Amino acid sequence: MSEKKTLFIDGIEVEIENERNILELCRKVGIDIPTFCYHPELSIFGACRLCLVEIEGRGIQSSCSVPPEAGLKIKTNTDQIRKLRRNTMELLLASHPQDCLKCAKSTKCKLQAIARKVGVTDIRYKMLTKGNKVDASSYSIVRDPDKCILCGNCVRTCSEIQGVGALNFAKRGSNSTVITAFNIDMNKSECVNCGQCAAACPTGALTIHSEVDETMADINNPAKVTVVQMAPAVRVAIAEEFGLPAGVDSTKKIVTALKKLGVDYVYDTNFTADMTIVEEATEFVGRLTNNGVFPMFTSCCPAWIKYAETFHPTVLKNISSCRSPQGMFGAVVRKAMPEITGKSNDDIVSISIMPCTAKKFEARRDQFKKGDKYEIDHVLTTQELATMLKSSGINLAELPDTELDSPLGNYTGAAVIFGVTGGVMEAVLRYAAEKVGGIKDAIEFKAVRGFEGIREAEVELNGKKLKLAIVHGLKNAGKVCEQVEAGTCQYDLIEVMACPGGCVGGAGQPISEGMAKKMQRAEGLYKADEKCAMRKSQENAAVYDIYNKYFEGGPATHEAHENLHTTYEKRCKLQEDLDPKNV
Numbered sequence: 001m002s003e004k005k006t007l008f009i010d011g012i013e014v015e016i017e018n019e020r021n022i023l024e025l026c027r028k029v030g031i032d033i034p035t036f037c038y039h040p041e042l043s044i045f046g047a048c049r050l051c052l053v054e055i056e057g058r059g060i061q062s063s064c065s066v067p068p069e070a071g072l073k074i075k076t077n078t079d080q081i082r083k084l085r086r087n088t089m090e091l092l093l094a095s096h097p098q099d100c101l102k103c104a105k106s107t108k109c110k111l112q113a114i115a116r117k118v119g120v121t122d123i124r125y126k127m128l129t130k131g132n133k134v135d136a137s138s139y140s141i142v143r144d145p146d147k148c149i150l151c152g153n154c155v156r157t158c159s160e161i162q163g164v165g166a167l168n169f170a171k172r173g174s175n176s177t178v179i180t181a182f183n184i185d186m187n188k189s190e191c192v193n194c195g196q197c198a199a200a201c202p203t204g205a206l207t208i209h210s211e212v213d214e215t216m217a218d219i220n221n222p223a224k225v226t227v228v229q230m231a232p233a234v235r236v237a238i239a240e241e242f243g244l245p246a247g248v249d250s251t252k253k254i255v256t257a258l259k260k261l262g263v264d265y266v267y268d269t270n271f272t273a274d275m276t277i278v279e280e281a282t283e284f285v286g287r288l289t290n291n292g293v294f295p296m297f298t299s300c301c302p303a304w305i306k307y308a309e310t311f312h313p314t315v316l317k318n319i320s321s322c323r324s325p326q327g328m329f330g331a332v333v334r335k336a337m338p339e340i341t342g343k344s345n346d347d348i349v350s351i352s353i354m355p356c357t358a359k360k361f362e363a364r365r366d367q368f369k370k371g372d373k374y375e376i377d378h379v380l381t382t383q384e385l386a387t388m389l390k391s392s393g394i395n396l397a398e399l400p401d402t403e404l405d406s407p408l409g410n411y412t413g414a415a416v417i418f419g420v421t422g423g424v425m426e427a428v429l430r431y432a433a434e435k436v437g438g439i440k441d442a443i444e445f446k447a448v449r450g451f452e453g454i455r456e457a458e459v460e461l462n463g464k465k466l467k468l469a470i471v472h473g474l475k476n477a478g479k480v481c482e483q484v485e486a487g488t489c490q491y492d493l494i495e496v497m498a499c500p501g502g503c504v505g506g507a508g509q510p511i512s513e514g515m516a517k518k519m520q521r522a523e524g525l526y527k528a529d530e531k532c533a534m535r536k537s538q539e540n541a542a543v544y545d546i547y548n549k550y551f552e553g554g555p556a557t558h559e560a561h562e563n564l565h566t567t568y569e570k571r572c573k574l575q576e577d578l579d580p581k582n583v
Helices: 022-028 079-094 110-118 153-161 196-200 212-219 232-236 238-242 251-261 270-289 302-311 313-318 325-341 358-362 382-391 413-419 423-435 474-486 516-531 541-550 558-564
Strands: 006-009 012-015 052-055 059-062 073-075 141-143 168-170 177-179 206-208 225-230 265-268 348-354 378-381 454-461 464-472 493-497
Touching: 006 022, 022 052, 052 079, 059 079, 079 110, 153 168, 153 196, 153 474, 196 206, 212 348, 212 378, 212 382, 225 251, 225 325, 232 238, 232 251, 232 382, 232 413, 232 516, 238 382, 251 265, 251 382, 265 270, 265 325, 270 325, 270 413, 270 423, 270 541, 270 558, 302 313, 302 358, 302 474, 313 474, 325 348, 325 358, 325 541, 325 558, 348 358, 348 382, 358 378, 378 382, 413 423, 413 516, 423 454, 423 493, 454 474, 464 474, 474 493
Parallel strands: 006 073, 225 265, 225 348, 348 378, 464 493
Antiparallel strands: 006 012, 052 059, 052 073, 141 206, 168 177, 454 464
16 A cells, blocks of 8 residues: 655645645645636646745745645745735736726626735836727627736637637737737637636636626616526526525526516526427437438537537538527527517517527527527626626525426426536437337436546447437537548537536636536536426427427428528638738
């Protein structure tokens, strides 16, 4: 049996296990050393020089960049360290805009929090004004270069997790900056709108493009009928904004909150998640029986779709033509709500609440526009919904429960788990096991669950073995796309979600580092699934009622295809003529 390796932190003996660095060991024993550039899901960068410790015999070191060694004696809070941290913070604040009260990250900004933590009460350095332009061109993300502290979190997230590289460092020394390629606007760059850069940003340099004001204006307009759809991952995360644990199912409290705001109808995106399964499984079986293109990729994640259009356009033929559940709900609202409300579509405001910033971009695709009107008028993230409630004096945690409206509020457990990586695949299997394999009692397919970046599973239906892959993180998706392009891919069906953990880790969710809260949210969805009376999408009779009324009676009809499916397009990585002077 090998001897335990230990070191000493502030006189406490600490066992070395799988920690990458001294910073992680300090956090293990409850010492929260301040840092900006360290992130548990990213590589070690060592840029901010804030996580200083004193190592006996070695002097002052950055704790994030020093691997643990047995016998080290470490101090984390000496007078010298305190002074150095405070000095670093003063220098950062001296070159940072002093507009905290109107910053979107105010009260959640790490710069504010750490400044207070290290005791900054005065800034002894001359304030610098940079005057860079705020880039609000993207539907999803607003970039304010003046608030960047060069921690590199956004650069590493975009490269290491998403494999996109839309942001990178440019210039040197005091002129260093983070920009898009050739400094073009975000909406013209290769950005896929996933927003993970904003989730990793510790300041207001990258924030969600808010639609709160225009949404509230429509809710408060008596001439408008407002219709809300809510994605599955929202319900297990928003409670965190009101002091409750991650994973709490707040569906019925959200309904109450939205009604108090003045929303007329509150429905559930789960309704069209069930519809997505019916459509997607029908398409998959059609490809199987008609020698269609394989492997087939799922199409629920708009960041994945844009990634494929931009970086791997040759696999577009492999992607299901089904709209995402949000996209399908937009079509259903425009079909059904005029009859339900007695109003024309011009007076119906369709509002979507999503865990995802890419959904904002998806809602503005030309494919989801009928005439001059988009099928979805506003897309809010979980964070934006929390902002709306708080600004209206509504505390979600204290509200009673209210049921969703019918019929578009009916859903099954299969739809609920759409919000976690592997959930779409499991929902498809619940449908296919009965419809194709004739197995009615197949409910849970735990082989597709988990949080590995690429997972494999195999099922047998009617004597045919199907090889499945579940992927989250676009860099992992890129690896699978390369297999498809090389002709070496052995999978039949591949689920892709852009964000770590799936939608539970979407950039519009309450900000969290690491996988712990994402896993709690996922567990909340699985528990909600278990509580559902119906757990297979084909059991949702309300879906078939909508088909019968508005889509010629079922999937695979012309009307269903016209309204519930879409097309994709090859995109250039950079959307404008590049001028070297912009570098």
